Each structure stands twice: as structure tokens, then as C-alpha cells.
Amino acid sequence: xxxxxxxxxxxxxxxxxxxxxxxxxxxxxxxxxxxxxxxxxxxxxxxxxxxxxxxxxxxxxxxxxxxxxxxxxxxxxxxxxxxxxxxxxxxxxxxxxxxxxxxxxxxxxxxxxxxxxxxxxxxxxxxxxxxxxxxxxxxxxxxxxxxxxxxxxxxxxxxxxxxxxxxxxxxxxxxxxxxxxxxxxxxxxxxxxxxxxxxxxxxxxxxxxxxxxxxxxxxxxxxxxxxxxxxxxxxxxxxxxxxxxxxxxxxxxxxxxxxxxxxxxxxxxxxxxxxxxxxxxxxxxxxxxxxxxxxxxxxxxxxxxxxxxxxxxxxxxxxxxxxxxxxxxxxxxxxxxxxxxxxxxxxxxxxxxxxxxxxxxxxxxxxxxxxxxxxxxxxxxxxxxxxxxxxxxxxxxxxxxxxxxxxxxxxxxxxxxxxxxxxxxxxxxxxxxxxxxxxxx
Numbered sequence: 001x002x003x004x005x006x007x008x009x010x011x012x013x014x015x016x017x018x019x020x021x022x023x024x025x026x027x028x029x030x031x032x033x034x035x036x037x038x039x040x041x042x043x044x045x046x047x048x049x050x051x052x053x054x055x056x057x058x059x060x061x062x063x064x065x066x067x068x069x070x071x072x073x074x075x076x077x078x079x080x081x082x083x084x085x086x087x088x089x090x091x092x093x094x095x096x097x098x099x100x101x102x103x104x105x106x107x108x109x110x111x112x113x114x115x116x117x118x119x120x121x122x123x124x125x126x127x128x129x130x131x132x133x134x135x136x137x138x139x140x141x142x143x144x145x146x147x148x149x150x151x152x153x154x155x156x157x158x159x160x161x162x163x164x165x166x167x168x169x170x171x172x173x174x175x176x177x178x179x180x181x182x183x184x185x186x187x188x189x190x191x192x193x194x195x196x197x198x199x200x201x202x203x204x205x206x207x208x209x210x211x212x213x214x215x216x217x218x219x220x221x222x223x224x225x226x227x228x229x230x231x232x233x234x235x236x237x238x239x240x241x242x243x244x245x246x247x248x249x250x251x252x253x254x255x256x257x258x259x260x261x262x263x264x265x266x267x268x269x270x271x272x273x274x275x276x277x278x279x280x281x282x283x284x285x286x287x288x289x290x291x292x293x294x295x296x297x298x299x300x301x302x303x304x305x306x307x308x309x310x311x312x313x314x315x316x317x318x319x320x321x322x323x324x325x326x327x328x329x330x331x332x333x334x335x336x337x338x339x340x341x342x343x344x345x346x347x348x349x350x351x352x353x354x355x356x357x358x359x360x361x362x363x364x365x366x367x368x369x370x371x372x373x374x375x376x377x378x379x380x381x382x383x384x385x386x387x388x389x390x391x392x393x394x395x396x397x398x399x400x401x402x403x404x405x406x407x408x409x410x411x412x413x414x415x416x417x418x419x420x421x422x423x424x425x426x427x428x429x430x431x432x433x434x435x436x437x438x439x440x441x
Contacts, residue, residue: 047144
């Protein structure tokens with residue numbers, strides 16, 4: 001039931017294939033000067049519910065590979081524009097105007113909402129696109145806009161800090177077509193037991209990316225450390241060979257056994273890990289092609305039922321809904337070097353973790369923040385431990401760490417001093433982790 005409530009809170013944030021539009025790749029983005037340019041990627045009008053929406057047939061591509069966009073719109077025409085997100089958002093591609101087509105309604109197959117039957121609308125060639133996280137904005141001629149997120153993934157992560165888009169969690173909460181892994185037309189009991197990437201995302205099309213990941217992406221790019229980009233669907237054997245660190249962003253809840261095995265092996269080979277959110281590695285999912293299966297009853301159980309997530313993360317999920325003051329207890333730790341302040345209102349929330357059974361021996365508590373969890377006394381921790389390989393593992397313990405990077409714009413009483421604190425601590429992590437196993441000089 002807590003996840004049903006979480007969904008509510010998160011929501012309160014011609015015949016045949018048309019000819020492909022000719023892509024116009026441009027040079028890799030240069031630093032942008034001027035707020036008006038930096039804001040150009042934003043959606044200013046979502047329009048009516050089905051005025052324009054779409055999805056890509058690839059969650060991630062290598063640079064230069066093609067993907068197809070499946071778009072449905074009531075407008076006569078639309079244009080697609082790709083923006084590389086990060087420290088300096090920049091447009092890297094724009095399509096010619098494309099004839100608008102109202103695709104047939106979504107289908108429900110065995111409880112799963114799908115738009116796999118939609119006809120492709122245009123082909124996008126990513127030639128000339130740098131690696132990174134992208135939002136393709138669909139602009140209808142009527143003024144309506146929606147995003148389609150795509151990652152241009154790194155062919156190699158060796159020597160780099162890897163930023164991972166938690167796309168399985170994005171899809172788990174995606175209520176497009178009326179069903180997610182949390183609810184359906186009849187509520188929780190009527191939820192989907194599997195969800196597919198063959199459908200648009202709800203709301204703006206990039207809600208969880210913008211809420212939980214984009215700000216951390218910008219800070220990472222500002223750090224100057226060498227970066228690589230993957231989605232969690234790309235966490236396959238060999239994907240993290242030689243990686244210096246892996247960064248799990250703000251809401252990374254749904255992990256398959258394969259994903260966990262790849263990340264665990266990387267840690268055991270000296271790759272540092274950071275979990276900037278809370279409630280990570282919670283559901284033990286199955287991935288079948290473009291489908292995420294999690295019935296939450298028999299085949300998809302909590303990781304803690306067999307292998308507690310704390311063995312990897314350092315701690316595990318404890319509370320929702322959480323609201324509290326973040327309190328630093330180890331200001332002398334290198335992660336907090338150069339930070340100011342020891343108490344930050346609103347930075348604890350909306351889900352939290354704490355040290356618990358399965359946490360590694362020697363785990364250090366860097367911040368300990370008591371608060372009330374719906375009337376129950378609780379505490380959340382920020383933790384750090386060193387693996388036998390020398391890898392360091394940090395977990396913030398609060399889902400609001402990435403939001404806190406925005407300061408007052410985060411809401412919830414978060415202050416700009418919290419932004420300065422989380423930004424400096426995150427930069428300390430990235431800089432140290434980029435050098436190799438953090439326990440080694």
C-alpha cells in the first residue's frame with residue numbers, strides 16, 4: 001500500500017510506414033551561454049492528454065546507431081528535436097516536419113498496456129551525437145509537447161565513472177494507458193504484473209528522469225571526471241569492465257539478478273559504487289526483451305527475502321513517507337570535506353534507508369537523522385563501507401539527495417545551503433572515485 005501512496009505523491013510532482021524524416025545531425029554540443037538557450041529544451045505546454053505522445057523502439061543506442069520513433073498525435077504535423085541533457089543542455093538534432101497520425105488506441109494484453117502495434121513515424125540517425133542522456137521533444141504543430149527519453153550509451157566504461165539511468169523503475173511507475181506495476185483501473189489489485197517499453201511514458205514523458213536524475217547528471221558533468229553513460233538494462237556481463245565507479249541515481253528500485261550480479265562483480269573487482277537515492281535494489285525483477293515482469297506476489301519478491309540489498313548498498317529501505325532534518329555525524333569524513341553546515345531541513349524524504357541486517361561489517365555511519373515515520377520513531381543513515389577489493393561504497397539513505405542539489409527549487413523546506421552541501425559532497429565522491437578503488441592511495 002505504501003507504493004500506491006507513493007504513486008499519488010509522485011503524480012502530485014497513409015497505409016504502411018511513413019517515409020523517415022531526414023535527420024540533420026550537428027556538431028557535438030559546445031558550452032551554452034545564456035539562460036534562454038539553456039531553457040530551450042523545456043516543455044512549455046503539454047496540451048491535451050493524447051494531443052502528442054510517443055516512444056522509441058530502443059531504450060539505448062550506441063553513437064551512430066538508428067532508432068525509430070512511434071508517435072501518435074491529433075495535430076496535422078509535428079517536429080522532433082533531440083536535446084543532450086547535462087551541465088549544458090544542447091539541441092543536437094531536429095527532424096523535418098512530419099505528417100501527424102492518430103495511432104490506434106493502446107491495447108491491453110494479459111494485463112499489460114502496449115502500443116507495440118503503432119506504426120513507426122520516423123527514423124532517427126544518431127550520427128554525430130555524443131554519449132549521454134537525451135530527451136527527444138515532440139513538438140506538435142498545435143503547440144503541445146512531450147518527451148521521449150533515450151540514452152546514447154558508452155561502448156566502453158573503462159577508466160570512467162558510469163552514470164546509470166534507472167529505466168526499469170521509470171517503467172514500473174509509468175501509468176500511461178491506465179496501468180503500471182502499482183495500479184490499474186480497479187486500483188492496486190488490478191495492476192499490471194508486467195510492463196513494456198513499447199508505450200509512451202506518462203505526464204511529460206520524462207517525469208522520473210527530471211525528478212531524480214537530471215540534476216545529478218549536471219553535477220557529474222561539471223566535475224570534469226571522465227564519464228560513461230548506461231541504462232540499467234545495459235548492465236550485462238562486460239559492461240563495467242575497468243569502470244572506476246558506478247553511480248546509481250535518485251530512484252533505482254527495480255533490479256534483475258543479472259543487473260545485481262554485474263554490479264556486485266564490478267565492486268569486487270575494485271569499482272567504487274554510490275547510491276545517491278534510497279530504496280535501491282528493492283524488487284527482484286525479470287526482464288524479457290522490452291518487458292519488465294514483477295507480479296509482487298510469487299515470481300517477483302523483495303531482494304531482502306533472499307539476499308538483502310544491504311549487502312551491496314550498505315543499508316536498506318526503511319520508511320515511507322519520510323520527512324525530516326538531515327544531520328551530519330561524521331563531518332571529518334573525506335566525503336564531507338569542504339562542506340558547511342551540519343543540519344539541513346527537508347533533506348530527509350520521501351523514502352529513507354537505514355543500517356540493518358545484512359549491512360557489511362565495518363560500515364560507517366556518516367549521517368544519522370532521527371525523524372518520525374508516520375508516527376513511528378525512526379532514523380535514516382548515510383553510510384560508507386570499503387569492500388575487500390578496496391572499492392568504496394556510499395549510500396545517501398535519502399531519496400531527496402538529488403532533489404537537494406536544486407536547493408529551494410526542490411521544495412519540502414530544502415534550503416540553498418543544502419544544495420551547496422550535497423553538491424560539494426557529490427563532487428568529492430566523483431573526484432575520489434574517478435581515481436580508482438577509494439581505499440587505495
